[in-house]
Amino acid sequence: xxxxxxxxxxxxxxxxxxxxxRIGSRDDPKFLEDVVGEMGGIDIVLDDGSLVSKNIRAxxxxxxxxxxxxxxYAIDDLHATCWSTHEGGYQKPDxxxxxxxxxxxxxxxxxxxxxxxxxxxxxxxATLHLYKSGAVLEKRRGPPPRHVKFEARHKVGDxxxxxxxxxxxRTPSQRKYxxxxxxxxxx
Numbered sequence: 001x002x003x004x005x006x007x008x009x010x011x012x013x014x015x016x017x018x019x020x021x022r023i024g025s026r027d028d029p030k031f032l033e034d035v036v037g038e039m040g041g042i043d044i045v046l047d048d049g050s051l052v053s054k055n056i057r058a059x060x061x062x063x064x065x066x067x068x069x070x071x072x073y074a075i076d077d078l079h080a081t082c083w084s085t086h087e088g089g090y091q092k093p094d095x096x097x098x099x100x101x102x103x104x105x106x107x108x109x110x111x112x113x114x115x116x117x118x119x120x121x122x123x124x125x126a127t128l129h130l131y132k133s134g135a136v137l138e139k140r141r142g143p144p145p146r147h148v149k150f151e152a153r154h155k156v157g158d159x160x161x162x163x164x165x166x167x168x169x170r171t172p173s174q175r176k177y178x179x180x181x182x183x184x185x186x187x
Contacts, residue, residue: 032062045073051080053087053096064120073137
């Protein structure tokens with residue numbers, strides 16, 4: 001079942017045709033939570049609302065945590081975050097694009113010491129896809145990455161090592177040529 005929410009009371013006329021329409025504001029967390037409760041959970045969110053950064057952020061803060069594991073959260077018309085009329089601007093850190101930059105850093109918190117800053121997606125943002133004017137976020141909790149240490153097949157300086165693998169000349173003529181034309185490799 002498809003649910004839609006809008007602040008325009010005229011949209012109520014669409015209720016029941018191909019889905020359900022609820023009238024309310026995305027800035028009202030209780031309204032959003034009630035709609036999600038009525039739905040029995042959310043698999044997909046398509047945020048195609050006001051285009052203002054604070055409104056996009058408000059919806060994400062309520063709806064992403066309620067999204068089912070494996071769910072998709074899509075945001076449309078992000079080009080508006082470049083406009084000052086929509087609380088945006090080029091490289092403006094408090095526009096929603098700044099939040100997306102932070103989400104990318106948060107996804108990689110395993111590799112830095114600054115932690116996660118976007119609480120709504122903390123620990124559950126698996127992928128972040130960016131498109132012209134849009135973004136798609138996938139929610140999935142998973143284990144931390146495993147760090148695997150690989151060892152080289154041959155140790156540098158080991159006479160049994162493969163010279164090609166070590167980057168050394170293989171044949172006597174190659175060795176003779178390289179010894180005259182280039183510095184010797186340090187072993």
